[in-house]
Amino acid sequence: MRRTRITFRSARFCLICTILALIFVAPAYPQHKVKLQPGAKGTQCLKCHEDLAKASKQRSVHPLLKKGDCTACHDPHTSNHKNLLISDVNTLCRSCHQQVLPDKARSVHQVVVEGNCQTCHNSHGSDNSFILKKSGNALCVECHQDIGTMAQNVQYKHEPLLKDKGCLNCHNPHASTRADYLLKNTVPALCTECHKTNRPNFAKRHMNYKVDDSNCDSCHSTHGSNRRGILYDDVHKPVAEKKCDQCHPGAGSANALQTKKQGALLCRDCHQTMIEETFKKNRVHWPVADKTGCLNCHNPHGAKEKKLLKDSQVKVCGQCHADTVELQKWSKENPKNKNLCAPVKKGDCVACHAPHAADKVLLITQENISIDLCGKCHEWQSHSTHPIGAKEIDQRNRNLTVECLSCHLACGTGNKPWMMPFETTYELCIQCHTERKR
């Protein structure tokens, strides 16, 4: 009998063949072996999922549903993801629709970042284009209610908002590679697509100042306002009176858009008393004294916020004091802080701090924090039975008296309750009442 000798070389050859067979042949095995019914990838599904059968007849249908390929997104048997999806919903859509998040996006819609496509789109079908849940502005204002309400109620509306594409006349829905706020282009390039700057009427309305390259939204409220020309509701008096030359050289001047003076010096021409009072105080808020001066916090022309603030107090103050604003935000979100001090909850920094100058440390406006400041809202003497006031020496420090800030921190204490600097009341009390320490 002939015996075959198995050499090392032939064994190696067999092993390689086996591996190659496993790689190339094995994956094909289930497809050939399982006897799938016709339409198993999709049309079979619709027999049970009648709602989806209806969806497939709507005006706008997802191409995969139209094609009857449910298994492109769903696993027919099991899945670790909701709705038997083949992968996490946050990444599934983007696996085909990569273009919604361009590489060099300057701004991206929050829902796109989070992968929450279903906030705006139905997955299967809709009577609105692009399988959108609602059509036009109605969809956007579901989240952006403040803008929706404002735009609806103002006397003068920005025309593109009312035209067919609504918000999408100026904004991209997913991302913008050109500008912030998902704008299709930068301001003023976007605005000048409609508002031609070479028209005589444009020049006349802008007092003949050459504002082609200026930031339109420094004066105009882009979604609408109650002032003609959609100027901000709160507009600087010289702007309202069209007295641009009060702060700027004449329109014909070579440096017409520069200001006549720099920093607080310019503002002092009108706000003399306020500026003089500011500089008489012991402590000035330093941004007032730099070259940008008042404009560190205020817009010179108009603003959404009162007192021409650039933004909400929390955002303006947070430009520099991000650490404190972070603490305030953290305190607000803390469920233990249901009774958070109202100014902290509202982010009303100026309820306690003078924004321009003060005689006290930390620009505190009042002489006595407990009585004059906290006492504005809290009846501090009836707040608790704990002795408090100028005669009560703090046991921890002989140069301090017991006051509100002996137990509470005014800007918030993050995840600690009652604006206390400690996790528990016990930890706070034993600071002084050491004999009660367990």
Added chain:
Amino acid sequence: MNPVIKICVILAAGSMAALTPGKCLSVEVLKFRHETSIYADAKELGLKQPEGVACNAASDLIVADTGNARLLRYTFRDKAVGPEVREIKVPQLPYPMQVKLNSKDEIFVFDGKLRRIVRLTAAGKFSGYIDPPGLSPAAGQTPKRFHIDQNDNIYVLDIFSKQVIMMDSQGKLIKTIKFPTDDAYFSDLTVDARGHILLLDSINARVFSAAGQTATFAPLTENMKAYMRFPTSLTTDARGRIYLVDRNGGKIIILAQDGSYLARLSARGWKGGLLRYPAQMCLNADSEIFVADTNNNRVQIFSIIE
């Protein structure tokens, strides 16, 4: 000698600029001890929100007792505050905030109300104002902070023109150096033993450095917000270590000369050794640290354990 540990940095991910792969650093392990606190003057009148401290080799300690509109001169020897306390009160100094001494023990004070640098003799008599050239107080242009180096040159932080003004001891302009970036808010400056000017950006908790001869600042550290909340003052010691006073965080952060993090001193609180809104600190020749613990109405003294 301080105990010194040699650390070789293998990965630089997430570390500061000074830490580069494979770079070996000598990291000192610093320990501190709270020695004592100063609460009052000789008549037991309590300090009120002191914001400035300055010390010299002769064991003098000058305190800007800001809330009481005065300076106090103490001595600190052999870990104890001397019994003699001298009050310095001049009408030209209504709201003393930052204090510095020069090599002749003249006292320089930044006054918050006047927003001017006041010069006093060693005995505490008013001898004039230092008005940096180019800054017009009438136009609202004021110095923010200042420093005096070992040669008695005066450096002023000019936030209006975004520059450091360097003057000689008589206030004559030597040169100006522009701030390195607009993306910052500079609160203080100092000059280290090598003559490098250091600038402190409070918003991003960054330190910038300019070698004495150069006319530009370069970053010494990256954003160090992970270590501190809102540093507003800085100083250095003879070894080049940098001390940042974290006003909102109630602590002192110590960096090595290369800007790498070394240690933290104290924490926020009311008890002895803890700080609330500290404003300025100084070091004496014995490595003792004096901190103006503003909202605790005291000055605290720490020593570095050698």
